[in-house]
Amino acid sequence: MALSNEQIQQRLIEKFGDQVSHFEEPYGMLTFDSPKELNMKVLQFLYDDQELGFQFLTDLTAVHYPAYKGRELAVVYHLHNLVANCRIRYKVFASVDQPDVYSATKLFAAANWLEREAYDFYGVNFVGHPNLIRIQNVPEMDYFPQRKEFPVEDQTRIDKDDEMFGRGGSFDFGNRQADGAPRQISEAEKG
Amino acid sequence: MNTTEKNILLPEGSIESRTTKLNLGPTHPATHGVFQNILELDGERIVSAEQTIGYIHRAFEKLAERKPLYQITPLTDRLNYCSAPINNMGWHLTCEKLLGIQTPKRVDYLRVIIMELARIADHLICNSIVGVDTGAYTGFLYVMQYRELIYEIWEEVCGSRLTTNIGRIGGFERDFNDIAFTKLEKFLNEYPDVLTEFENLFARNRIFMERTIGAGPISAERALNYGFTGPNLRAAGVDYDVRVHAPYSSYQDFDFIIPTGSTGDCYDRFLVRNQEMRESISIIRQAYQKIQDIKGAEGGVFHADVPEYYLPEKKDVYTKMEALIYHFKIVMGEIDIPPGEVYNSVEGANGELGFYLISDGGRSPYRLHFRRPCFIYYQAYEELVKGSMLSDAIIVMSSLNLIAGEMDG
Numbered sequence: 097m098a099l100s101n102e103q104i105q106q107r108l109i110e111k112f113g114d115q116v117s118h119f120e121e122p123y124g125m126l127t128f129d130s131p132k133e134l135n136m137k138v139l140q141f142l143y144d145d146q147e148l149g150f151q152f153l154t155d156l157t158a159v160h161y162p163a164y165k166g167r168e169l170a171v172v173y174h175l176h177n178l179v180a181n182c183r184i185r186y187k188v189f190a191s192v193d194q195p196d197v198y199s200a201t202k203l204f205a206a207a208n209w210l211e212r213e214a215y216d217f218y219g220v221n222f223v224g225h226p227n228l229i230r231i232q233n234v235p236e237m238d239y240f241p242q243r244k245e246f247p248v249e250d251q252t253r254i255d256k257d258d259e260m261f262g263r264g265g266s267f268d269f270g271n272r273q274a275d276g277a278p279r280q281i282s283e284a285e286k287g
Numbered sequence: 288m289n290t291t292e293k294n295i296l297l298p299e300g301s302i303e304s305r306t307t308k309l310n311l312g313p314t315h316p317a318t319h320g321v322f323q324n325i326l327e328l329d330g331e332r333i334v335s336a337e338q339t340i341g342y343i344h345r346a347f348e349k350l351a352e353r354k355p356l357y358q359i360t361p362l363t364d365r366l367n368y369c370s371a372p373i374n375n376m377g378w379h380l381t382c383e384k385l386l387g388i389q390t391p392k393r394v395d396y397l398r399v400i401i402m403e404l405a406r407i408a409d410h411l412i413c414n415s416i417v418g419v420d421t422g423a424y425t426g427f428l429y430v431m432q433y434r435e436l437i438y439e440i441w442e443e444v445c446g447s448r449l450t451t452n453i454g455r456i457g458g459f460e461r462d463f464n465d466i467a468f469t470k471l472e473k474f475l476n477e478y479p480d481v482l483t484e485f486e487n488l489f490a491r492n493r494i495f496m497e498r499t500i501g502a503g504p505i506s507a508e509r510a511l512n513y514g515f516t517g518p519n520l521r522a523a524g525v526d527y528d529v530r531v532h533a534p535y536s537s538y539q540d541f542d543f544i545i546p547t548g549s550t551g552d553c554y555d556r557f558l559v560r561n562q563e564m565r566e567s568i569s570i571i572r573q574a575y576q577k578i579q580d581i582k583g584a585e586g587g588v589f590h591a592d593v594p595e596y597y598l599p600e601k602k603d604v605y606t607k608m609e610a611l612i613y614h615f616k617i618v619m620g621e622i623d624i625p626p627g628e629v630y631n632s633v634e635g636a637n638g639e640l641g642f643y644l645i646s647d648g649g650r651s652p653y654r655l656h657f658r659r660p661c662f663i664y665y666q667a668y669e670e671l672v673k674g675s676m677l678s679d680a681i682i683v684m685s686s687l688n689l690i691a692g693e694m695d696g
Binding site for chain 1: 340341344346348349350352353384385509511512513514525527532533627628629630632639641643645653654656658662663665666667695696
């Protein structure tokens, strides 16, 4: 049983109309997104539908895009139909101020720790998760370390930027002023 | 004050509650790694288990956001350190997919040899540890000399043994030397008999069977729901193998079967791993034959022609201008990666090892996520051991092949 990306896309559009959007095929894998409120409806449909049958959750993770205002946090699901041997990637976006996304633990037992990890590192609040606590970091930690505002290097250093790694200026990596605006490094400070 | 209270100091409430809490780990020798299980025991029966991980979390995903591609390979070494070459090559294959690099057939076959050796090294550790945990130490010591031989082959190829950093984007850093091939032949000649002997020691051993049959079983449905992959899923009866379902590194050129079990218990996992080692030996033989069949100009190829990503040979750096330029650009991490989003997976020794790489066109990944198989399937541990005996908890743990480095990432 072959399952082509066009078929999946058509089936999704039939069901959800223009709620599912941004269909792409980077490196052959169908990628799309939907409003975050719909995530369980879409996942359940992908799971139950006779034709689609995406019943294996390969991976779940989060990505932080500070540049996308109002939809900074992406939750990415990689789903696999093992019978037809077809993979898809499904994304929902949430704002960093209110990162509530419905939990997929009812559908996939595998989502439990993956969601805890996404919460631990990005602060995505999975609504309905049975045990949403940190998994890799210490419970006392009060920030979400993989967000882009935390640079790998010491945040207190202002003499360095990411120029050498291709990201000079596009991210401030924590060098913010008190009001949150990016801090410009003066020539004098660079030394 | 009665005699019990006077003589034995018991924590508050411990007489009233009928269960006992036991901390298995984080430094208990039976966990074979740094992770913790808080078991609640009623006598010797397990009532509940709570897993705590993260003791050796090293933030590889965060670190990768500041490193050029080639510097991420040593990070992958430290995921599943029992079979580091598979992680290395999975990472290189991901980069090659993103960059659109086609590798020559000979490179693919050389990679297959190294990856299958890694699978054997990993499985033989796992299976012999199951033996140790059931009380048979002999098998462990016996197969250890063949893991040593595998490590010697890696040493000839890349110079290191455990955390190998083997290969480069596009191929290998150097061709295999004669010693490597001689040792490989020695391994192929001797190991099958040793494996048979190892199997004879365990597979029909009364004590071993009593201990492992029915210990920690899982149905195919539950295993899929829990995201099981690799030998643990196949032991439950699902023949999913990335090498077959999404062939990478020319796995489509090889004949091999996917061994499966039926009950998903420790015994089936043991048998599946043993059978996989046999298949791996067969794959290595085929790959070695194919390499010998490649003659002429292709005969000595060990990397793709991608000067922008493949570090040039040192003697060229001293004599050739382009080589010097590329050497400098690569070492300083000044090569921009094309923007893109790619998921690539390989069949790691304990399941589907996936790399989800997002590049925004910078010099290091914008986001890199490792799909670490044992992090995902360790969630099922409570379900596997609930209601069984304490001693089963140990075997289930070792037969799941839990590697703390991979779990914590």
